[in-house]
Amino acid sequence: MTIEPSTFEALGLSPALLRALAEQNYNTPTPIQLQAIPLAMAGHDVLGGAQTGTGKTAAFGLPLLSRLSKTTAPAGPRKPRALILVPTRELAVQVNDSLKSYGKHLRMNFGTIFGGAGMGLQVEMLRRGVDILVATPGRLIDHLERGTAKLDEIEILVLDEADRMLDMGFLPAIKRILAKLPKDRQTMLFSATFEAQIKQLALEFMRNPHQIQVAANNTIAEGISHKAHPVDASRKRDLLVKILAERFGEQVLVFGRTKHGCNRLAEQLEEAGLKAVAIHGNKSQGQRQKALNAFKAGKARVLVATDVAARGLDIPNLPLVINYDLPMVAEDYIHRIGRTGRNGMTGEAISLVGSDEGPLLKQVQRMLKKDVELVSVEGFSPTRPLQLEGAMPNARRKPAHRPHGKPPTRHSHAGPQGRGASAGRGAGSRNGFAR
Ligand code: AMP
Secondary structure (H helix, E strand, O other), rough: OOOOOOOOOOOOOHHHHHHHHHEEEEOOOHHHOOOOHHHHOOOOOOEOOOOOOHHHHHHHHHHHHHHHHHHHOOOOOOOEEEEOOOOHHHHHHHHHHHHHOOOOOOOOOOEEOOOOOHHHHHHHHHHHEEEEEOOOOOHHHHHHOOOOOEEEEOOOEEEHHHHHHHOOOOOHHHHHHHOOOOOOOOOEEEEEOOOOOHHHHHHHOOOEEEEEEOOOOOOOOOOOOEEEEEEEEEHHHHHHHHHHHOOOOOOOOEEEEOHHHHHHHHHHHHOOOEEEEEEEOOOOHHHHHHHHHHOOOOOOEEEEEEEHHOOOOOOOEEEEEOOOOOOOOOOHHHHOOOOOHHHHHEEEEEEEOOHHHHHHHHHHHHHOOOOEOOOOOOOOOOOOOOOOOOOOOOOOOOOOOHHHHHOOOOOOOHHHHHHHOOOOOOOOOOOOOOO
């Protein structure tokens, strides 16, 4: 029997891993998995250009589990042998869940540590011993300082969503953690973009990394239709309720610009009889997880989110994404819209555009390299016509999360000039690392 080169079997994964994949209906490896798994299984360092939704967790998770399952842990209390650093608690939970499901037929202990939760349980978990540790950098530093986490037996390090960790000001924490790790280890770094700081990090801490890249940063699925409704800001809520009412039970992801605005909108939708939950940076870990679970379980029809809270979350493929507010940076439009039209399915993106948001729409059109169809809804025509030219609205976004009170290392959320100017940098930023 010949084995297709594009199957998980052909990638040399163990029967225990193949069984777990089959149970989850992972039939074919995704492009990032096809590229990363052979390199990582051969022991190379890997620098992967990929966003959430590409299957990157299995791309690093399967070779990681494969390697750990081949070697035995040193005698004595188990210390972590693999460390995965992630920017947020949500991603920590998500990555841990995925790794656990891939490794369910292996005898492996998993643990997560992140801020916003008590230290006690985490200390206890570390004391009992784990093989694989998923952590946010800030909280891991706390554990290192207290001596409750030991990293001297780490064989594999993964930096997941490295660009986002840097955006959140985690660079100093990451460097402190790196200094505690054995030099002789395998390192994998995944990032949607590769700006100078990430390249520098890779040059300093990786051994001749092999670079791989899937789907350029600003690729938008073909099957998505984009539409914009001009409307007065004061009537946006009514228009949203009308759109949702016409959609009969379809689940919808709605993006707002501010935490407060998202909260208020979810409350107002509830008042209008629509089951809605909000997720943003001001909510506690428990509240965010609860809201996401309610949406995933279909108990809430509408998930209202800020960009920062939604990034990196494994929100299922949805037929419709609504921009209640347009993003201040066009790049975020792509992240938002990436929640629909996945895997060749069709999707719809609707933007409610207030009269001062014309320039933001123009910015989106420029990035999409096409016009977004402007459709006036009867009864909701704006009192002032929409002007695409002119000054940007003045709503600066504050960083949603500053670990340990540190300022962000760069203008991650500083407004249009900040990241808008760099939209698409991932696509053209292939660098000179080994292939
Ligand atoms: P990730 O980019 O790792 O967050 O993965 C995105 C989604 O794709 C998750 O829901 C995974 O469970 C799913 N996924 C990853 N790889 C595969 C695969 N080879 N086949 C089917 N689904 C996959």
